[in-house]
Amino acid sequence: MRSMGGDQVEEAVASCVTLLRTAVEQDWEGTKAGRLDWSCRETAEHICGDLIAYAGQLAGRATKAYMPFDIVMEDGTDNAGHLDVIETTGALLAAAVRTTPREVRAFHPYPFRSANREGFAAMGVTEILVHTHDIAEGLGLAYEPPAELCADVLARIFPHVRPGDAPWPTLLWATGRGELSDRAPLTEWRWNNNLVIPAERLTLQGVTPAAAADLSAGGTGGFEWVEDGPFEGTRSAAGMVAKSYEAGTHRPEWGMFVLVRTEDGRAVGGMGFHGAPDEDRRAEVGYDLAESARGNGYASEALGALSAWALSREDVDVLFAAIDHTNLPSQGVISRAGYTRVSEELETYAYEEQGLERSLRLYARES
Template identity: 50%
Template structure:
């Protein structure tokens, strides 16, 4: 039988749920005193980075929420930073709830996006700065945010983190169609988001995904 020439399967809400749950399982291993460490190459600490990731997932869900989603801008929540140089979020976790509460905020935000992707008709389009997108596109964006920010967090928290290759392949195909397809999918995703070198390819200093639907 000849080898299959089919590309990666489409991204699904189940993929997003898997990404969030894998991230949570890893982050729950972090020492309780480590959350004020810098998150990898970011200028934010690990607590702020989880808040930022939670905010991303919440914001993507919100974009899909209105009956007539906005096509020219974001749903106008107030995004604000708690300190100069910190991430501008609508979502902030109560510090008194500790790291368990912080991760509960992340899980809840991820669940909102999973639910919106599952229930929003595929014909719906909504604004994103990297291109007006569809529910599958927002799921893929949420997965990329989850995978790469968990990478940043793992570096800061001293944890091991390698997500499934098939998950990386699907989001690369959806959002980074020009990325190399014969290299390790996880390393390629890190390269495509400016976080790693890829043999034979210059390291990226600027990057963006293509959020518009593929068809």
């Protein structure tokens, strides 16, 4: 997995200024930037403002709101000067991303009120790419950034968007700027930073499609694991996330989470859902831990937090798990997390009508 970090921010900045320096003699102030209401000059200022704001969020460890500052260009700053500031603010964001510890999260309003360093890097790259497109469109320039960079962004903050074979047109479509023959145009759009759910000694960190693909292929997914992790069930679940992303059916909050110990930032296991809630408002949970992390109550603690989060939503009434009748430790985990064995009648129905293996036992927790 290629990390999303300072290198990618600098790559995006380079793609922007290399193109736009060829047009510094044009009228940016009097030219509208593509479909935007802003001029090309205002759009360049917007890029600078976003980059410095994201750097400030990470550097200042802001947790409740945006840092209360903005960037203002000096009177008389020309087009070339605006590009200098894009390079400068891009360098500041790249530095902030590189020097921010992995576990730090800072405030960003959408959708879950925070983002980590990869999220801020991906948001910064997106702002650079799509607004360079806007300026280029207004100035009559052809622009196409590196395909791998676009794919990196899509796999991190657009997990709900089917990637397709052409990353740049897909990113333009995902941001309401382009058309794809097999998809309806977008009039509204949002990116999606990963959800993090706190527990007492752990955090449950939502796995992006990029991290899922890496885990499935034998990598770390960008996490620092205990010595014998991740366990095989985590890699298998990550493969399911990667496949659903490629198919365009992935719903990020109903995917997979990695359990990370607060005390040392080490990942100890995986947990999540087998898919979004069905028409009866039911969702299935699953989990596993690295062997060295078992016996500490981590799974029960995490499952309790995940279940409370899910059952607080309006689209879920019941969570359930299917556990082998010989797996006594897992039965203990599920029971301590507030789940109870379903009735014999419901279990029989699952065996006979839904094809549940008879070696499995059903446990459920209701809202």
